[in-house]
Amino acid sequence: MKCAIIGCGRISTNHVTAIERNGFDLVAVCDVKPERMEELLAKHGLENDDSIARHTDYRQMLAEHPEIELAAVATESGEHARIALDLIDAGVNCIVEKPLAMSMADANEIVRRAEETGVKVCACHQNRFNVAVQKTRDALEAGRFGRLSNGAVNIRWNRNRAYYEQAPWRGTWAQDGGCLMNQCIHGIDLLRWMMGGDVVEVYGATGQRQHGYLEAEDIGVAVIRFADGAVATVEGTVNVYPRNLEETLCLIGETGTVKVGGKSTNNIDVWDFADETEEDQANKGLEEATSNVYGNGHTAVYADMADAIANDRAPYIDARAGRDALEVVLAIYKSQKTGLPVRLPLDDFASTDMAGEFGEGSL
Numbered sequence: 001m002k003c004a005i006i007g008c009g010r011i012s013t014n015h016v017t018a019i020e021r022n023g024f025d026l027v028a029v030c031d032v033k034p035e036r037m038e039e040l041l042a043k044h045g046l047e048n049d050d051s052i053a054r055h056t057d058y059r060q061m062l063a064e065h066p067e068i069e070l071a072a073v074a075t076e077s078g079e080h081a082r083i084a085l086d087l088i089d090a091g092v093n094c095i096v097e098k099p100l101a102m103s104m105a106d107a108n109e110i111v112r113r114a115e116e117t118g119v120k121v122c123a124c125h126q127n128r129f130n131v132a133v134q135k136t137r138d139a140l141e142a143g144r145f146g147r148l149s150n151g152a153v154n155i156r157w158n159r160n161r162a163y164y165e166q167a168p169w170r171g172t173w174a175q176d177g178g179c180l181m182n183q184c185i186h187g188i189d190l191l192r193w194m195m196g197g198d199v200v201e202v203y204g205a206t207g208q209r210q211h212g213y214l215e216a217e218d219i220g221v222a223v224i225r226f227a228d229g230a231v232a233t234v235e236g237t238v239n240v241y242p243r244n245l246e247e248t249l250c251l252i253g254e255t256g257t258v259k260v261g262g263k264s265t266n267n268i269d270v271w272d273f274a275d276e277t278e279e280d281q282a283n284k285g286l287e288e289a290t291s292n293v294y295g296n297g298h299t300a301v302y303a304d305m306a307d308a309i310a311n312d313r314a315p316y317i318d319a320r321a322g323r324d325a326l327e328v329v330l331a332i333y334k335s336q337k338t339g340l341p342v343r344l345p346l347d348d349f350a351s352t353d354m355a356g357e358f359g360e361g362s363l
Contacts, residue, residue, distance in 0.1 A: 001306050004028040004068045006058045006083055007075035008036040009167065011097055011294065015072045016044050018298040022306065027068060028053040030061045058083060062090050070305060072124075073097060076167070077182070078175035081106035084121065088113045093120040093309055095301060098185050100322030102177065103350030104330060107323040114319045120308050122315040123322025125189040126297025129304075131288045132260045132268045133190060136251065140194060144273050145253030151195050151232040153187035155179075156245040157293070159238035164214060168363050171214030177351045178216030180206065180329045184236035189325035190249050190265060191224070191232055197324060198227040203341040204332030208358040210239045215361050216354070222332045234332070244293060264293040 001024040005015050008031040019026050029037045029052060037054050041047045055061035062068065073083045073096045081101035087094040088110070100123045101107040114121040127133060139145065159179070169175035176182055192199060204222035211218040222234040248269070249260040261269035268286040290296055301317065308315045330349045331342040337354060 001025065001309075002027045002067045002069045004030065004061060004065065004071040005040075006030045006061075006071055006073050007079075007097075008040040009074065012040050012072075012074045013043055014294050014298040015074060015095075016040065016046075018302040020044070021299045022302045024070075024302065024306070026052055028055060028061050028065050030055040030058045032056050059086065062087075062092065068092055069309065070095065070302075076169040076175045077177065078102055078169065081110060084110050085113060088117055088119045088121065091117070091119060093305065095122045095124050095305060096322065097124045098322070099177070099181055099326050099329070100319060101326060102174070102181075102352070103348065104327065104346055105348045105350070107319075107326050111319045111323050118312070120305060120315055121319040122301060122305050122308075123317050123319060123325070124298070124301060125186055125317050125321060125325065126301050127186045127190060127265050127295055128193070128317055129297035129300035130260075130264075130266050130295055132262075132286055133249075133265055135268070135283055135286070136194070136249075136258050136260055139256065139258065139273070140251070144256050144275065145251060146255040148195060148230045148251060148253045150230060150252050151191055152250045153184075153191040153232070153234055153248065155184040155187045155236040155247045156240045157183055157238050157247070158240045158243050158245075159183065161211075161213070164211070165363055171211065171216050171361070173215050173351045173355050176216065177329070177333075178206065178208075178214070178220070179218050179236050179238045180220040180234075180332055181216070181351060183238055184220065184234065185325050185329055187236070187247055187249060187265065188234060188328050189321065191234065192324055192328055193321070194249070194251055195224075195226055195230055195232055196228060199224055199328060199344045200227050201225040201341050201343055202328060202331035202335055204234070204335040206332065206336045208361075211361070212359070213361045213363055215358065216351075217336075217358065220332055220336075222328075222335070224328065247293070262287065264290060264295050266290050266295055
């Protein structure tokens with residue numbers, strides 16, 4: 001598999017690692033800042049590998065390297081949709097870091113063009129591949145929870161001023177959004193996926209309490225109502241002192257309760273089912289070691305994409321999954337803006353529609 005990476009910032013090293021672990025070929029990297037490409041390659045001992053092309057324009061990269069089969073989009077969030085659509089039009093399969101887009105219009109267009117052309121588009125919600133998450137999904141699909149009553153996701157992390165100063169696009173409505181869009185969308189994806197996906201109403205509130213130099217929120221909460229009557233809650237913040245505390249997912253059903261915990265939904269804190277088995281005992285207290293909050297899922301994302309391309313099937317985490325997670329975040333934003341519950345499906349709404357909500361902060 002011939003791969004390329006567009007955007008060589010913070011998350012790009014996970015893509016290089018995933019490409020290497022799968023035995024794929026990294027044929028090109030692209031970033032508007034040449035030094036970031038070199039820093040990324042040096043981190044993996046590839047700084048002297050002349051077979052890896054360097055480009056500052058991804059369109060030129062695509063024109064000069066028609067052999068590219070799979071490209072990762074790891075730029076600032078506000079550029080994701082434009083690049084993804086260009087990749088689809090070029091017939092290049094892509095893995096798009098979260099969020100898939102910053103507006104419903106762009107997300108819907110990515111879904112439409114991907115399905116129309118057959119190009120494989122993966123929304124990089126890699127935590128779906130966490131061991132604890134996969135075990136929970138298996139139990140859910142086996143019907144072990146019975147009828148779900150409610151669920152919750154809590155993302156309680158820390159992001160200080162130094163984090164935002166690393167990249168001035170962070171915390172802006174046009175390029176990033178706030179904690180819900182950047183840090184919490186992975187947990188929101190897991191919650192919607194596990195609870196059945198069919199959301200009918202979102203009522204949310206957001207605020208900016210400790211990051212007045214940003215445009216967007218640093219805390220957000222919401223109540224989500226599903227079509228079958230189940231309800232769920234979201235709590236997200238980057239205001240935890242002094243460091244990341246947890247990212248947890250809790251599902252409560254008639255015959256089962258699971259809490260997936262750890263700092264990035266990588267452990268099992270609670271695992272209780274009415275029909276307990278020997279495997280259940282092994283699952284209690286499961287911990288998956290991770291080197292950072294991004295977890296280990298990128299490797300599985302790349303493996304799945306290669307199989308999806310080879311067998312002409314939808315990726316495990318397709319563009320619709322990315323669209324659905326984005327829809328919940330934007331619905332929370334709209335609810336904050338209007339002070340009212342928001343019915344889904346969400347008509348077109350964009351992060352930029354929130355401009356001025358908390359003033360116009362600046363780094």
